[in-house]
Amino acid sequence: MTSGSEPREIEVKLPAPDLADVRRRLESLGAVLEKERHDESNDLFDDDAGSLAGSGRALRLRRAQGRGILTFKGPARFLQGVKSREERESVVGDPGETEAILERLGFRRRFRYEKRREEWRLSGCAVALDETPIGNFVEIEGDPAEIRKAVAALALDFASAIPYSYAGLYARRRKDDPKLPADMVFDPPPK
Numbered sequence: 436m437t438s439g440s441e442p443r444e445i446e447v448k449l450p451a452p453d454l455a456d457v458r459r460r461l462e463s464l465g466a467v468l469e470k471e472r473h474d475e476s477n478d479l480f481d482d483d484a485g486s487l488a489g490s491g492r493a494l495r496l497r498r499a500q501g502r503g504i505l506t507f508k509g510p511a512r513f514l515q516g517v518k519s520r521e522e523r524e525s526v527v528g529d530p531g532e533t534e535a536i537l538e539r540l541g542f543r544r545r546f547r548y549e550k551r552r553e554e555w556r557l558s559g560c561a562v563a564l565d566e567t568p569i570g571n572f573v574e575i576e577g578d579p580a581e582i583r584k585a586v587a588a589l590a591l592d593f594a595s596a597i598p599y600s601y602a603g604l605y606a607r608r609r610k611d612d613p614k615l616p617a618d619m620v621f622d623p624p625p626k
Contacts, residue, residue: 441521442521442522442523442524443519443520443521444508444518444519444520444522444576445518445576445577445579445582446517446518446574446575446576446577447516447517447574447575447582447586447593447596448518448572448573448574448597448599449573449574449575449586449591449592449593449595449596449597450570450571450572450597451564451571451572451573451591452570452571453571454553454564454566454571457564457573457589457591458553458564460588460589460590461555461557461562461589464557464558464588464589466556466557467556467557468553468554468555469554469555469561470500470552470554472552472553472564473499473500473551473552473553474499474549474550474551475497475498475499475549475550475551476497476498476499476547476549477495477496477498477547477548477549477601478495478496478497478498478534478544478546478547479493479495479544479545479546479547479548479602480494480495480537480542480543480544480545481494481543481545482541482542482543485545488545488602490510491509491510492508492509492510493506493507493508493600494506494507494537494542495508496530496533496534496537498530499552502526502527502530503526503527503528503529503530503533504524504525504526504527505524505525505527505533506522506523506524507521507523507524508520508521508522509521511598513598514579515579516593517579517582518598546602546617546618546619547618547619547620548567548602548605548618548619549567549568549619549620549621550565550567550601551565551566551567552564552565552566557585557588557589558581558584558585558588559577559578559581560575560576560577560578560581560582560585561574561575561576561577562575562576562585562589563575567601568619568621569605569608569619572597573589573591575589601619602619605619
């Protein structure tokens with residue numbers, strides 16, 4: 436998230452089949468490991484009409500490392516291949532109660548996705564190494580110019596950037612393979 440009049444998420448998501456190679460590059464560049472590999476469970480909520488997803492917005496409840504984070508994301512815009520959107524987050528004390536509140540407000544869990552994430556800091560950018568049930572990805576968040584520098588320094592291909600959220604990416608995969616489960620979860624569940 437960046438500072439300014441409105442908190443924004445500015446990022447790119449890139450496929451990265453070999454996360455060990457990206458990790459080695461991060462280490463060689465002097466990047467700082469901020470959070471070791473951990474499991475995340477993310478639930479997206481919407482009303483019965485799907486009005487949030489239909490307008491490009493998202494309401495997410497994340498559970499990771501013993502805490503919960505409630506996130507609102509506004510519609511995405513793209514400028515020179517970099518995604519930017521409003522993002523507001525708050526740590527919640529009890530994710531179960533937060534889910535109950537959302538349900539009482541008319542929101543239901545519509546999609547769950549899981550990932551194993553490792554978080555690094557490189558030259559003003561947050562770099563996340565994500566293992567998901569549908570492949571490995573690197574997300575780089577920060578100033579657009581610094582994002583481009585980080586992509587180049589990590590020897591990743593900016594042209595391969597994916598404009599979709601994990602929910603959008605998984606929906607596209609399910610179109611190609613309808614036998615995939617409704618939620619993007621590990622099988623068996625993460626330990």
